[in-house]
Amino acid sequence: MGLEDLLKKVKHRFNDEKAETAPKDELKPADTKGVIIPDDLFFKCPRCRTASYKEDFEKDRKVCAHCHYHARLTWQERLELTADRDTFAEHDAGMESLNPIGYPDYAEKLQKLQEQCTLRDAVVTGECTIRGYKTVIGIMDSNFMMASMGSVVGEKITRAFEYATEEKLPVIMFTASGGARMQEGIISLMQMAKTSGAIARFSDSGGLYITVMTDPTTGGVTASFASLGDIIIAEPKVLIGFAGRRVIQDTIKQKLPDEFQSAEFLLENGFVDMIIERKKMRSCLARLMKLHNYEKIGGR
Amino acid sequence: MSKLTATERLSLIRLKNRPTVNDYIPLIFNRFMELHGDRHYGDDAAIMGGIATFYSMPVTIIAQVKGRNIEENKHTNFAMPHPEGYRKALRLAKQAEKFKRPVICLVDTPGAFCGIEAEERGQGEAIARNLMEFMTLKVPVVSIILGEGGSGGALALAVCDELAVLENALYSVISPRGFASILWKDPSREKEAAELMKITSEDLLGFGVCERIISEPAGGAQNDSQLMADNISEYLFDALKRLCAVSPEILLENRYKKFRKIGMFTE
Numbered sequence: 001m002g003l004e005d006l007l008k009k010v011k012h013r014f015n016d017e018k019a020e021t022a023p024k025d026e027l028k029p030a031d032t033k034g035v036i037i038p039d040d041l042f043f044k045c046p047r048c049r050t051a052s053y054k055e056d057f058e059k060d061r062k063v064c065a066h067c068h069y070h071a072r073l074t075w076q077e078r079l080e081l082t083a084d085r086d087t088f089a090e091h092d093a094g095m096e097s098l099n100p101i102g103y104p105d106y107a108e109k110l111q112k113l114q115e116q117c118t119l120r121d122a123v124v125t126g127e128c129t130i131r132g133y134k135t136v137i138g139i140m141d142s143n144f145m146m147a148s149m150g151s152v153v154g155e156k157i158t159r160a161f162e163y164a165t166e167e168k169l170p171v172i173m174f175t176a177s178g179g180a181r182m183q184e185g186i187i188s189l190m191q192m193a194k195t196s197g198a199i200a201r202f203s204d205s206g207g208l209y210i211t212v213m214t215d216p217t218t219g220g221v222t223a224s225f226a227s228l229g230d231i232i233i234a235e236p237k238v239l240i241g242f243a244g245r246r247v248i249q250d251t252i253k254q255k256l257p258d259e260f261q262s263a264e265f266l267l268e269n270g271f272v273d274m275i276i277e278r279k280k281m282r283s284c285l286a287r288l289m290k291l292h293n294y295e296k297i298g299g300r
Numbered sequence: 301m302s303k304l305t306a307t308e309r310l311s312l313i314r315l316k317n318r319p320t321v322n323d324y325i326p327l328i329f330n331r332f333m334e335l336h337g338d339r340h341y342g343d344d345a346a347i348m349g350g351i352a353t354f355y356s357m358p359v360t361i362i363a364q365v366k367g368r369n370i371e372e373n374k375h376t377n378f379a380m381p382h383p384e385g386y387r388k389a390l391r392l393a394k395q396a397e398k399f400k401r402p403v404i405c406l407v408d409t410p411g412a413f414c415g416i417e418a419e420e421r422g423q424g425e426a427i428a429r430n431l432m433e434f435m436t437l438k439v440p441v442v443s444i445i446l447g448e449g450g451s452g453g454a455l456a457l458a459v460c461d462e463l464a465v466l467e468n469a470l471y472s473v474i475s476p477r478g479f480a481s482i483l484w485k486d487p488s489r490e491k492e493a494a495e496l497m498k499i500t501s502e503d504l505l506g507f508g509v510c511e512r513i514i515s516e517p518a519g520g521a522q523n524d525s526q527l528m529a530d531n532i533s534e535y536l537f538d539a540l541k542r543l544c545a546v547s548p549e550i551l552l553e554n555r556y557k558k559f560r561k562i563g564m565f566t567e
Contacts, residue, residue: 098564100507101498151563158560180451180473182483185497186509189473190562192452193459196431197556204436220473222424223412223452228432242424242452243414251414261419271422 045069047237047258061278063236070235070278072215074117075124075141078174082282083128083137084298090126092159097121097152101185109145109183117144121152122177125160127169131286132298136164140176142216149221150181154191157225161198161209170208170289175226179219192224199228208292210285213240213263213272227271231288233281234263234272306494309468310476312520313447319525321348321363321406321446322372327529328536329354332361337388341421344385345376346413347457349392351401355537360396362389362457363406366447379448380413383426386456390430397439402540405443405457410475412453427456434459435559436552440543444514444532445469446521461555462539464512465501466528468520471509472499508562512539 043057044050048067057064061081062071073081079088096114099106114120122144127136138160140147147153157173164171180188199209211229215238222242234240241261249256259265266272276284290296304312312318325332329352337343349362364381367373389405396403412423434441443460449471458471465471474482476494481487504510514531517524543551 092567095565095567098566100564101496103496151565155563155565182474182479184473184564186471186473186499186504186507187562187564189451189455190509190559192428192455193431193435193559194562196428197435197459197559200432200435201556203432220452223427223456224431225428227422227425227428241419242412242427243419247414248416248419252416254416256416260416265420269420269422271425 043071045071063278067237068277069237070215072142072176074143075119075139078139078141078214079124079128079137081278082139082174082285083130084132087298088126088128088137090124091163092125092156093120095120095152095156097150097181097184099183100151100187101183103183103185106183113144117141119144121150121156122147123153123156125156127163129298130172130282130289132296133286133289133294134169134297135285135289135294136160136167136169136171138171138173140174140214140221142176142178145181146178146216147176147221148178148181148188148219149191149195149224150184150188151191153177153181154188154194157191157195158198161195161202161207164207165202165205168205168207170210170292170294171202172210172212172285173225173229174212174214175217175221176214177217177219177221177226179221189220192220195225196228199225203228203230208289208294210288212276212281212285213238213266215239218242218244232271232273233276233284234266234274235281236263236275236277238263240266240272304468306470306476306497306500307491309470309500310491310494312468312522313470315520315522316368317522318447319521319528320366320368321408322365322368323525324406324446324529324532325352325361325363327526328533329359329361330356335392338384338391340387341384344382344388346379346381346409347385347389349388354404354533354540357540358399358401359540360392360401360403361406362392362403364409364454364457366408377413379409380411381409381453381456382413382415382418383421383423386412386426386430389457390433393434393437393441397437400439402440402442402544403437404536405441405460406446407443407449407454407457408446409450409453410448411450412456427452430456431459435555438548438552440540440546440551441555442536442539442543444536445471445510450475459555459559461543461551461558462512463504463510464514464532464535464539465504465510466514466521466532467501467516469501470494470499471504472497508558 332352
């Protein structure tokens with residue numbers, strides 16, 4: 001996939017440039033052949049390729065200080081930045097995928113990731129308040145199989161919309177995905193129709209659906225629930241698209257410009273309502289809920 | 301029913317002489333009148349749409365067009381639609397809804413086109429919009445996969461009340477080649493992927509993804525396109541009779557449930 005390519009490329013460059021960009025006094029002499037820098041000391045931005053201290057980067061909500069690329073977050077980090085403290089109640093926490101096409105080692109792979117990521121699959125759904133406004137929320141986590149959509153992602157998202165329809169709550173989805181979960185074959189493709197169907201009903205009931213596209217939102221998720229928000233927000237500099245970069249390059253035999261499939265590219269082409277910085281996201285979401293006549297129930 | 305392997309079917313549906321919508325439409329429908337354009341950007345030849353009669357009932361036909369030779373394929377982009385193709389499909393579906401005509405989608409695509417312009421014009425949004433709008437379209441929708449059912453590009457015309465699949469047709473989340481390329485970094489393992497992916501008509505029926513398999517003439521549709529068209533016609537007659545008897549409310553409820561139940565998980 002294009003994404004994997006990008007990561008490889010960036011990683012490669014990082015290794016090349018590490019010695020040049022790192023301040024001298026941070027370098028530890030290792031042996032006569034060269035120097036070793038601790039891997040976790042710097043964040044190397046995959047967009048502008050500038051390195052910054054990881055400590056500063058993390059303090060700044062994982063936003064690149066130079067180009068404002070909004071880097072990927074774990075679902076816990078996202079929740080902490082978004083929801084009012086201690087208001088989140090998770091739904092369907094125990095749901096796990098089966099292996100519909102009997103893909104070799106799929107169950108083992110899922111189990112390994114479940115232990116690594118403290119997640120059962122690539123999305124966490126539930127309800128919370130944001131500055132006092134109650135909402136259904138979904139957060140996709142790209143650490144879990146690049147947040148690809150299989151049975152669990154499809155079912156949880158569908159249930160989130162069905163629940164919100166019944167409870168007359170808005171829905172906010174933080175999307176991130178490499179696309180459909182190929183290991184689940186045709187079943188994963190059907191999740192695109194299933195989630196879109198649930199949104200159709202939710203929308204007919206008058207509910208507000210806000211999509212927040214985060215890095216990376218691609219493939220079958222872009223071609224289903226991510227693109228169906230009443231309001232579509234993107235974080236700065238994130239990757240958004242349908243087809244992978246490499247697939248397009250192979251089709252057209254041309255190199256693609258850097259800004260292709262960026263949030264800014266989508267804004268320019270009319271597929272995103274606005275680009276909002278992470279630090280302003282909570283107030284933006286709260287204001288949108290207020291503008292759509294949802295009642296503030298919490299104190300903050 | 302033949303028991304060809306998925307790989308054998310993959311070769312069969314790519315045969316140059318496998319019938320396309322341009323062969324089937326005159327054999328199944330009367331006096332097809334083509335309607336062009338999405339009213340926003342242009343007219344995509346990869347998706348053909350229009351009105352015809354079927355046993356004297358007006359129906360809207362939306363079809364992905366594979367060419368029968370290189371020239372035709374250049375014109376129809378090998379049946380790989382751009383966003384304006386999907387938007388034309390939606391426009392015609394909404395028109396059908398207004399005039400209470402059933403919609404018949406004939407699916408045959410390697411996938412939605414992957415290119416710069418397709419991205420600029422919102423391929424993802426166009427497909428997503430169709431999935432959502434077709435789910436609540438208040439007239440019967442029948443989709444038939446004729447050959448290749450490639451991923452989201454096929455699904456955008458396959459949110460329907462009933463999905464029928466030609467015996468040797470395939471429907472998959474990604475092409476077997478793409479599957480092998482992404483998961484195993486080795487596109488040459490295409491055949492192995494085809495067998496593993498469970499993409500044959502029998503697999504699809506087993507998963508509840510399709511409702512009906514339409515038999516092909518011995519050796520494949522290319523051996524007798526008239527007989528193939530007759531089999532499709534017989535199915536369509538039966539399906540439309542069944543679906544037109546149902547109220548729109550029940551139709552939509554059943555359509556929602558058809559997709560709602562697909563997923564394999566524990567909790």
